[in-house]
Amino acid sequence: MSRRMRMLVLGPALLGLGALFAWAIAGLAAFGDYRGPYGFVLNRVVVPLRHTTNVVMGTTFDVRGLDTMGEEFILYAALVGVTLLLRDETRSRQAERRTSRLDDDAVRLVGVAMIGGGLLVGLWLMAFGYITPGGGFQGGVLAAGAVLLLYLVGSHRDYRPFRNEHFLDPLEAVGAGGYIVIGLAALVSGTAFLTNLFGLGTTGTLVSSGSIALLNWASAIAVSCAMVLLFAEFLETYVVPLEPGDAAS
Amino acid sequence: MSYLPYVVAAWICLVGIAGMATSRNLIHLAVCLTVTQSSSYVLLLSVGYVKHGKAPIFVGTKVGSTAADPVVQALTLTDVVVSVAVIALILALALDAHRLSGSVDPDGIADISG
């Protein structure tokens, strides 16, 4: 279809969809008037049953743990897929030049501070994910972002040791596969897959919530490795590091 | 006012689809897809909001006090990760398209048809 025809067909279609949405919205309860049983029940039972104060994380890793397992693997499959799609060895890449290093000292200082800060906050979010707001995913992305900052603030050579794929690939697999192994452990011990097997500990402390803590860490590892590797895949379609001893320009 | 979040979600969805259908750049297309998906986040979170409710984190608050729905928050988290995965793939494809044909115009890479 020509672009004009496409607009002519699209317009009425979007109006029709809009009308359908309006009709659906008319049947919704008003904003703030949530009535359904699911959320209320979970808010009451998750804390006493699982000793975790962050009910969202309790839901993500325990009550609806299977969804999270699928989600981990969606990220994993995307990483494998991107590696597959960007695997062409013959693409020409610009060699990174010395002059592309960040020159301004003030910006570099702030950047370096942000790396440390980002990494710390990321680790804190991961570690305390099942007590206060946070979790493996959020912390993992922040930590991976800190690693990327290394490239932005420094140079590719500074960043390269942190994206060593011989180390990160197996670690990523451990994170994703570890989630399933924890679930299988429950299956092997006679209960349902992904049942919370381990001691529940004291609510509100780091030692609590049983396998939620372990699953939280598994997904934190998987997500941070996946994000670092994803950034690296995209980055390395454009950049090839200079070897030491190469001319500056 | 009490239906505004839902209307916003519907609007975002329609704008996203319009952007996708008329896009001239694969990267813009990927972002429009993400915009369309974000309408589902807005809708999910609005549906789970409880008036005068706190967040469903019970550090220092008594269990049983009014709190928002944790389920939709967990669902949105999963949704966000799905969106990251899909946009990563589409961007990788856009890079490949650019490498092979020099353009990222979806109308321009229509090599096969019929």
Added chain:
Amino acid sequence: MTWIPPLLVAIPLLSAAATAGLDHITPRPIQDALVIGAATATTALAFVLLWHAESHEVVEWFGGWRPHHGVALGIDFAVGPLAAGMCAVIGLVVTLALLYSLTFLREAARLFDALMLVALGAMCGFAMSGDLFNLFVWLELMGVAAFALTGFQVERLGPVQGAVNFAITNSLGGYLFAIGIALIYARTGALNLAQIGTSLSHGPAGGLVIVAMTLLLCGFLIKGAVVPFHLWAADAYAVAPAPVCAVLGGVMTDIGLIGVARLYWSVFAVPFGHGRGVGDVLLWLGIATAVLAGTMAFLQRHLKRMLAYSVVCHIGIMLAGIGLLDSAGLAGAELMFLAHALLTAGLFFVAGILHVDHALIDELHLRGRGRGSWLLAAAWFAGTVGLVGTPYVGIYLGHGLIDEGARPWVLALLWLGSALAGAALLRAGARIFLGWGDAEEELLGRAIEEDPVERDVLRPLLVGVALVAVVLGVAISIVPGLGQRAEYAAERFRDTSGYAATVLHGRAVTPPASLPVSIRHTSLESILFATGTTIFALGLALAGLYRSRLPRGISRAASRTLAPPIRVLHALHSGVVGDYVTWVAVGTAVTGGIWALLLHG
């Protein structure tokens, strides 16, 4: 036996993680063995589950979160014989595809295998899941794996285009589905299918439920490549490597239909089941898909594109069977799925072998080149005859069961679709393996060629896999007792209140009375239609082969009348993703509008 459903997902996914993660560490033969072993183990477990599921509904509540007073807290897998049968066939096709690709694709093998295993796990999860959001997660997981696999041959623009079209349309479908989930959740406060169904039985079903149903079902129909959401399928299958096409076309696209059936019978049959509104729209979409895709198949010269349209055509017939809303129709769709998955996979495998042998995939370019490859020719023709639906071969039994509930003109249209697609495949087979037909045909448009991925293959393995697939597929219609078991499975699947009772309250299913072990009888009407279709397909194939030898008057009249609509059809399937998104919007709006008119009040 409730430990089997989680394993059907856990084994493939864990092996995928191990395969990709241990890439640099373990040697190739061990990795190959791990991959094939995981796929075979999953298939074997699925068969065990199938045998057990016949007398029990196998329900596994993850994390041990069992329902309380009818409120489901956790996620469940609810497996009856229909779902278990799906898993078994999915496992079989993926295992065959992995065996095939052992030598067919050596490049980036570990990444390829990991993605195929992920797809296997996701499809099994989708077939078994009883939770609405969980279905979305598996839908997206299989999608992500499939998009990457489609774009496998990154040295050419075609795969990139196919993968982009596939990714954008299917993701959009998934996100519309997510909006539908939010709407249903707002209304019922539940994500468990049985609980949603129970909840919808209280109170009238207003616009909210109708719109939610539109979004949810259209999301699955987009995955299932039903008209007008089918445009991505030919683009994707034309460019993906043959084993990927076998999995996509054989099982992954069809699984969208199982999703539609599950959603209807566990949720929407409650508010809307007293009328035929929902079913009729599905029936019409199915008929339109069958006829349009059959026509498009006949207009192709690229073998994989032709097979893609044949897949879509059969999906249309299966959707029509579901839309009839009776047990025979659903059973027929199920049996068609079994036969069609294996036969289509087999034909894609043959196309792949032809591609490797001759570096050509175009029907006209391959003319006569297949002479002498007797095994390939046998596989191709057997598969084609099975897909046409000649009495008691391949899809016949399934089609016959669908016929039982259908009015005569519906039957005629569905068999017409079969005939058109079958004629295309017969024409291609005759041209390639027998050397018949003209050397040129301008109604088929221009050729699209591509280089094969690998030239150095273990040909006997490839041919063996293709033959196994075709023989199994052809035999589906004559397996004694399969028809009756399929009908029983369909009865169980359709029992909305029984499903809710079993899932939410643990009520046991009464085992079936002993089912006969004999070939199920089909009506005389079906046999006549099937025979007629076969003859019509043969005739149409011959006409297609020898169009230049028809009397000049007829030939010229045919070109003049047929050329403009053919041009329009080709123009509509433009390969441009903006058009596809537009059609998704149009299709969703129109379907929603029709359901609004039929079902409100």
